[in-house]
Amino acid sequence: MAKVTYSGVRESKPGRLNDLGSTGQEVSENFKKGCLKRADRSFAQGLQCQQINSLAALMSLEDAVFISHSPQGCVGCSIMAVDMYRVGQIHRGVRNVKNPHLIVSNIDQKSVVFGGEKKLREAVDKAVKRYAPKLAFVFASCASGIIGDDIDAICSDLQTEYPDTLIIPIHCEGFKSKICASGFDAAFISINKYILKHQKVEKEAGLINLFAPTTVSYADQKEMERMLQLLGAKVNYIPFYSSLEKIRKIPAAEASTSICKVFADEFMKTLWEEYEIPYSHTVMPIGIRNTDKWYRGIAKVIGKEKEVEEIIEKEHERIEPLVKKLRDRLAGKRVFICGGTGRSFAAAALIDDFGMELVGLETPTYDDDAQVDIEYLNGIHKEFVVDIANMQPFEQVNLVNKLKPDAFIGVPEWAAKLGVPTTHVLDGKRPTMGYDGLLFLGNKIADQLENPGFNMKLAEHVKLPYKESWYKEDAFKYIIREGGN
C-alpha cells in the first residue's frame, strides 16, 4: 500500500474528534468499543484559526519575514505575537529588542476575481529587498485557498529569482481545520519539505531536538534544558528563538522530544520515518508525575534510564517537602480544568500532586492519545465531566454553574464571573513546567484560593451574557451527530 502523506489537518486522523460531551468513564469505554462518532455543533462560539499557530510557531526565528497571503484582517491580532516576541527577547537579555517583519499581501476584490498572484509576488519581492531575510514564510489564508492561488508554484518560481532567501509556503488555510494545532503541523511539513529536504546530515553526539511552542516561557525553557543537560545532552531548542542554522541541525540530532503534546508530535514521527531519529512523545511536563514521565521518556530514548532515576530521586527529595506544604493548602478542593490538549491533561495530572479532585475537564480534541490520559485520570478521580470543546464558553459556564467547583484552572474569564477562584495555566511569560515550575504553579493556585476576593466581587457585579434558561439546559444540547466532521 502506498504511504499516505499526512496533510497537516489533524482531523484527517481516524478516531480523532472535536465535539463531544461525556464523562471520564463513559468516554473511555466508548472509545475502547469504537463507539465514538464525529459530531458537530449546531450552535457554537468562535474558535482559533490554525494560521495563527503556524505564524506563532515561526515568529521568533532570526532573519525571517512572515508574509500573510490574505486580506487585511488575518493578522489583526499580530500585536499579541509581537508582544510575546519582545517579552521573550527581553527575558533572554536581548538589548536591541526587535519587531518581527510581518507583511500582508492584502488580497482585495480584484484578487478574488482575478487571483492574488500579483499581490503575492509583490509582497515577496518587497520583503526580500527590504529585509534581505534568510527565510521568507508565505502563509496561506481562507481567501487565498478558495480563490485557488497556487502558492507552491509561485514560491518555487520566486525561489529561482531570489536564491539567497528560502521561500517557504505554508498551507494553513483556516477553514481546513477546527483544530488550531493543525497550524503547527503545517509549519513543520513545510520545514521538512523546504529546509531539511529529506537529506541526512552528519550526526552530532548527544544532541537532542527539543521542540517548543511559543507559549513556553524562558523560565520553562531553562528548566527543560537544565533537566536534559543533567542527562548529558546538548539541546537544540527549536523553533522558538532559533534560526535557520538550528533548524538545519535537526537531522543531526540523536533523539527528539517536545514540550507540548500537540507540537511537533507528527513531525517527530516524520523525523523517525525519514531520518531515523528516535523520539519520545509522552506528556507535557507539568506536575511531578508528568515531569517524571516526560523525563523518563526522553532518557529511555537516549539510553540514560539509570541516570534519570538517580536524578529523579534527588529532585523528589528536594521537591516533595515543598509539594507537601502545597498539598496541605490544596487537598480536597474540587477543580474544573479548561485548556489546550497538552496543558489540560497535564493540569489534570498535576492536581493529583496537590490532592485535589477533578470534577470537569474541557479539552479541544479526543483521540488515542487523550484516551491514555483519561484512563490514567479515571484511576484517580471517580467521576468527572468531559467536554470536548475548543473553548465554547456557553457550555463551560453551564457546567461550572452546575458543578460548583472550588477552583478553576485554565482560561479564566468566564468562571471568574461566576465567582470561582481561577488560575491561568497557559503562561508564556512565567514558569509552569518541570520540578520548579510545579512549585510556582502550586503557589499561584493556593494564593488564589486564599484570596478569592477579586473574582467574588466581579461575580457580584457582573452577569454572564446567557439567558437564565440556558443554565437549566443540558450543556451538550447543541452537539449533534448530523453533519459531523
Place this chain on the structure above:
Amino acid sequence: MAKLLDKQRYKCALGAMQTVQAIDRALPILHSGPGCAQKLSESTGSSGYFSPNIFPCTSINEKDVVFGGVKKLDSTIGNALKVIDADLYVVLTGCIPEIVGDDSGEVVSRYEDAEKPVVYAPTAGFKGNNYKGHEQVVDAIIDQYLKKSDKKQKGLINIWADVPYQDLFWLGNLRELEKLIAELGLTPNTIFGYKRGIENINKIPEAEFNLLVSPWVGLSNVKKMERKFGTPYLHYPNLPIGATETSKFLREVGKFAGVTEEKVEAVIKEHEDYYYYLISRYADLFLENRVINKQFTVVADAQYSLAITKFLVNDLGLIPAKQFVVDDTPKNYRERITEEFKKLNFGIEAEVSFETDGYKIHEEIRNHDYHGYPLVLGGYYEKEVTENLKGNFLNISWPVQDKVVFDSFYAGYAGGIRLIEDIYTIAVSRFN
C-alpha cells in the same frame, strides 16, 4: 484599496465586530472561518459582557466551502437568540461566505419577526478595512432597524466619532464630547459604551441634527440619515484636543445649534481659565526643566494624525515634521484632510502623507532631520524606530501595547491636559 501592508495599522471590515461590541448588549454573530473573532480582537480591554470568544460563529469548514454555509448560519442565529441574552443581534459575514456566494441576507431576513432585532452587515475582509466596516454596521442599523420619526426632540444631538476599539480612547472621548455638548445646554445622544445601547439607538431619528466629529469616518452614515430621516448634519472634521481647538469646536457647534454667543463664550472662558491655570503651573516643565525637541511626527489614522498635529502646534508651540495618515483614507476625502493640515496658527502648514506601508514611513522618519531627537506619537511599531533614534515615543494609535486605557481620553480641554501628561511622563522618565 491599499497595496501591501508592512506593519499593519488596522483590521479588515469584519473587525467591525468591535463596533457592535461597543454597543451595550449588542451581539455580533459571525458567519466566517474559524478564528476570525479571535484574530480581530484586542489583547486587553475585551472581556466585557460580550467578548470575542463569546460571539457565536459558524466556523466555516471545507464542506461548507463546497456546499454553502447557510444552514449553519440559520441554526447559529436561531440558537443564539435562544441562548444569549442581547438586545440587538448583528450578523457579520467574513471572506468565505462572500466568495462562495452564500445568501446571508436571505437567512437573516427569516428573523424579521424575531423577539429581538437581527440585522446584517456584509463585512468581507477583502472588501475593506474596519473603518469601512464600522460604517457598514451603522448603515445596517439605519437601513434595517431604524425608521423615520415624526417626533423631533429639541436640542437632541447625535454625536458620532471614530471607530471604537480601533480608537484606544473611544469611550472617554465620546463621554467628554457629550459633556461639552451638554454644557452648551444641548442633549447629547451616543450609542457606544456604558448604558447607551438600544434605547439611544431608538432616539437617533428624533435628533435635531447629527454631529460628526471625524475627518471622514461616518460621513456616509450621516448623509444616509439626512436622506432617510431628514436629519441635518454638522461635519466637524477635527477631533478637538486642547484649548485652541476645543474653543473653536464649541463656537461652531454653538452656532449651528443656535446657542447664544454669551452662553458659548461663558463655557469657553471657564474651561480656558482652568486649562491655563494648570498649564501655567507646569510652564517651568515645558520652558526649562524638560525642553523636549520642537519637531514631532504623528503616525495614526486621519483622526489622531490631524487632531494631535493641531494640538501640538496650536497649544504647545511645536513644529510639525511630516505627518502620516495610515487608515487608508478613501481618495475622495484626502484633499480636504490635507487642507486641514494646512490650517495651523502662524501660517504653519504640516505636510501629510497618506501611507499604509510602515517600512516607507520608518525610512522617512529615519531620514528626517528633527533637529535633535524626535517626538513620535504612533502605533506600537514606531517604538522600535523611535528608540533607535533615541527619541520620545508615545503609543497613541493602533496597534497598542504600551498603554492601558480604561476610559481616559484626549478630546476636549481635559483631554489636552491628559495628552500633555502622557508626553511629559515619558520625557521626565528618560534622561533627555
